[in-house]
Amino acid sequence: MSIEVNNITKIYGEQKALDNVSFEIGSGEIVGFLGPNGAGKSTMMKILTCFIPQSEGTAKVCGYDVSVDTILARQNVGYLPEHNPLYLDMYVKEYLQFIAGLHQLRNKKRLVADMIDKVGLGVEQNKVIGALSKGYRQRVGLAQAMIHDPKVLILDEPTTGLDPNQIIEIRNLIKDIGKEKTVMMSTHIMQEVEAICDRVIIINNGKIAADDTALNIKSKQKQISIITVEFSDNVEVSEIKKLKGVNKVESLGDNKYHIFSDSDSDVRPLLFNFAVGKSVEVLTLQKEEETMEQIFKDFTSK
Numbered sequence: 001m002s003i004e005v006n007n008i009t010k011i012y013g014e015q016k017a018l019d020n021v022s023f024e025i026g027s028g029e030i031v032g033f034l035g036p037n038g039a040g041k042s043t044m045m046k047i048l049t050c051f052i053p054q055s056e057g058t059a060k061v062c063g064y065d066v067s068v069d070t071i072l073a074r075q076n077v078g079y080l081p082e083h084n085p086l087y088l089d090m091y092v093k094e095y096l097q098f099i100a101g102l103h104q105l106r107n108k109k110r111l112v113a114d115m116i117d118k119v120g121l122g123v124e125q126n127k128v129i130g131a132l133s134k135g136y137r138q139r140v141g142l143a144q145a146m147i148h149d150p151k152v153l154i155l156d157e158p159t160t161g162l163d164p165n166q167i168i169e170i171r172n173l174i175k176d177i178g179k180e181k182t183v184m185m186s187t188h189i190m191q192e193v194e195a196i197c198d199r200v201i202i203i204n205n206g207k208i209a210a211d212d213t214a215l216n217i218k219s220k221q222k223q224i225s226i227i228t229v230e231f232s233d234n235v236e237v238s239e240i241k242k243l244k245g246v247n248k249v250e251s252l253g254d255n256k257y258h259i260f261s262d263s264d265s266d267v268r269p270l271l272f273n274f275a276v277g278k279s280v281e282v283l284t285l286q287k288e289e290e291t292m293e294q295i296f297k298d299f300t301s302k
């Protein structure tokens with residue numbers, strides 16, 4: 001196993017950030033590590049990258065205990081933190097050669113040239129890092145994380161703050177990297193999970209809430225029917241909730257509502273009759289599949 005986590009607990013003062021967490025990630029897997037803010041994602045990643053110690057339990061990277069074999073564990077892991085720590089006054093090639101020197105690598109110029117080509121920094125390689133767009137800074141961060149050819153790559157919110165084009169570029173880059181390395185990445189973008197990840201681990205309040213493929217998590221969840229309806233005028237949410245089969249109603253504003261029911265209950269005819277009774281018109285009505293966003297919300301609101 002590339003990553004082994006057994007009964008990890010982390011306590012800050014009186015706060016338990018991680019509570020008896022266990023999971024394994026095999027070689028060559030791309031795993032999405034999901035959870036709301038404060039769930040313990042970054043804490044877990046900092047433990048695996050030897051930045052902070054756990055309070056209880058054990059964690060191994062490529063068989064090396066992060067508390068005992070710290071140097072060997074670090075040699076096998078590349079880390080891109082959420083806030084990409086770069087020296088903005090250094091040139092791209094200068095910075096990557098500096099990082100290669102810290103790892104005591106030979107043939108630094110060749111390694112840096114190969115890495116620049118791999119992450120698509122060729123056109124920006126002679127620029128000062130501070131002059132780069134955020135998308136290219138993330139590429140520099142990925143390059144420094146991979147310059148020593150680690151077997152495991154840990155990425156904390158790698159696409160935060162990027163524009164849609166940059167997100168797609170970094171997403172494709174991570175997918176390519178995942179063909180050769182084990183990748184563990186945290187993200188709040190559910191499309192990334194379905195597009196990139198082989199598996200999903202959802203953490204909530206310091207505990208594992210789900211651990212499976214996105215497809216299996218969807219299929220294991222109780223099947224929910226979601227209808228988006230727009231009326232010509234405002235109606236009371238409490239009145240919609242009274243309809244047979246309706247489990248939950250969310251107001252989206254502008255007379256639009258999300259209506260949740262069990263998949264075996266088709267409430268659409270009832271909504272039309274309801275509209276007639278309230279003397280309002282149904283302007284739009286659309287049935288949707290339950291998304292990863294909704295499943296994430298279900299797991300993290302329990």
